[in-house]
Amino acid sequence: MKSKSIKGNSVTEIANQLSASLADGFSPTIAIVFMSIKQDIAAICQLLDDQSITIFGATTAGEFTDGEIGEESVAILLMDLKRDYFRIEFIETGTNTTRQVAGQIGENGVLTFNKPAFIVASGGISTDGEMIVQGIEDAVGAESPIFGGMAGDDFTMTGTFVFTNNKISNDGLIALIIDNERVNVQGLATSGWKPVGTVRTITRSEGNVVYTIDDEPALDVVIRYMGVDKNLDAWKDVIVNVGSEFPMQLQRDRSAPVLRAPLYANQNDRSLVCAGSVPQGTKIRFSLPPDFDIIDKVVAECNQIKELEPEADALIMFSCKARHLSLGPMVSDEIDQVMNVWNSPMVGFFSYGEIGKTVQGKHEFHNNTCSLVVLKEN
Structure with a gap:
């Protein structure tokens, strides 16, 4: 060919x-x-x-x-x-x-x-x-x-x-x-992204929508993790940053972790919409970008x-x-x-x-x- x-x-x-x-x-x-x-x-x-x-x-x-x-x-x-x-x-x-x-x-x-x-x-x-x-x-x-x-x-x-x-x-x-x-x-x-921080739990999700992490609103958790004001008006930029720099690594017992990044957030219910499924009960860790x-x-x-x-x-x-x-x-x-x-x-x-x-x-x-x-x- x-x-x-x-x-x-x-x-x-x-x-x-x-x-x-x-x-x-x-x-x-x-x-x-x-x-x-x-x-x-x-x-x-x-x-x-x-x-x-x-x-x-x-x-x-x-x-x-x-x-x-x-x-x-x-x-x-x-x-x-x-x-x-x-x-x-x-x-x-x-x-x-x-x-x-x-x-x-x-x-x-x-x-x-x-x-x-x-x-x-x-x-x-x-x-x-x-x-x-x-x-x-x-x-x-x-x-x-x-x-x-x-x-x-x-x-x-x-x-x-x-x-x-x-x-x-x-x-x-x-x-x-x-x-x-x-x-x-x-x-x-x-990928090359590396896990960091404590293990957290997805406590409420439906398909690719994550509502709570450790029983807290998912958007608030990721914003706090990034160390910024949760009332920041430019919340879209927050999601862009967490998606590109600190994606979630879904932990699995018998295979390597798979990454999930939020695409956008709902300000009303503080949920995150990800590009793929995030099953309720999943253990996650946030990530750091790869090295050189x-x-x-x-x-x-x-x-x-x-x-x-x-x-x-x-x-x-x-x-x-x-x-x-x-x-x-x-x-x-x-x-x-x-x-x-x-x-x-x-x-x-x-x-x-x-x-x-x-x-x-x-x-x-x-x-x-x-x-x-x-x-x-x-």
Whole structure:
């Protein structure tokens, strides 16, 4: 499989780069499209549709190709993957739950391929990402590869979208289902955040909404933890800071902790809305941002994946916006060094939650994490 990445700040720039990419006879069948909500989604999709290219698309909180990070731009990975090897599923949630919609995607996957692999993106700020994983696994079991991310909206928290040819939704899922017998899909999810402080308990929660921690309003607990006035007017900034710098680590008995970051808060009942489920009774610890050795850790884990898949035709990365906020310029180094492990075309975006598999764990929903997908046609 051949792949090329292109990037631009306007429809005209993308049109020119697309034309240049096709000039040598390259004939892509699918495009992974990550773009700002400020870009013209319909016009970009029309460019690709005119070339009969299937689209897997999501809006972003920043996007990149290879090691070049953009803001309010468009990043596209073009691949000439055989059409028999993949299928796009696009389902709006409607009256169904996220888990039901994800379950339908899983069912369609096993009806199409003996061994399906899933790359998923979700529109909708309040979507519970954990339900995406659980829904797909309801249909396919726990062994099928599942990677992906929650769409972004330039951190405005006004609405996130997923899209494909002639379809767009702020309340639904898009899935690229791949024949894992024809295309090897490997990957990993890694964070680097370190637990700190005492163990606390989620004493009241429903799904991805946390009402109380140690029987205190959840918003008050995290604000006090950060050492600021709980009546601070700029409460949105407080949530941004706690999400990027001090996410909650959910403690589990038989596996590594998983991170949950609040996306926004309810000032009336002092609750926190997280990107994934936080079960009542869960023990948590807050976190500290990673040290400067985080890139070495990420690259070392990538090299473990490279032992399973020495070569890559293409790379897709879902990196939490919180990593971008916390790591600053270091995040560009992280992207560069991960790409250089395989030296293959890459596309990625800064997301509101990530789906992936830790080196020794299972496929789960994460926050504050970098989730990498490695594709190699057999």
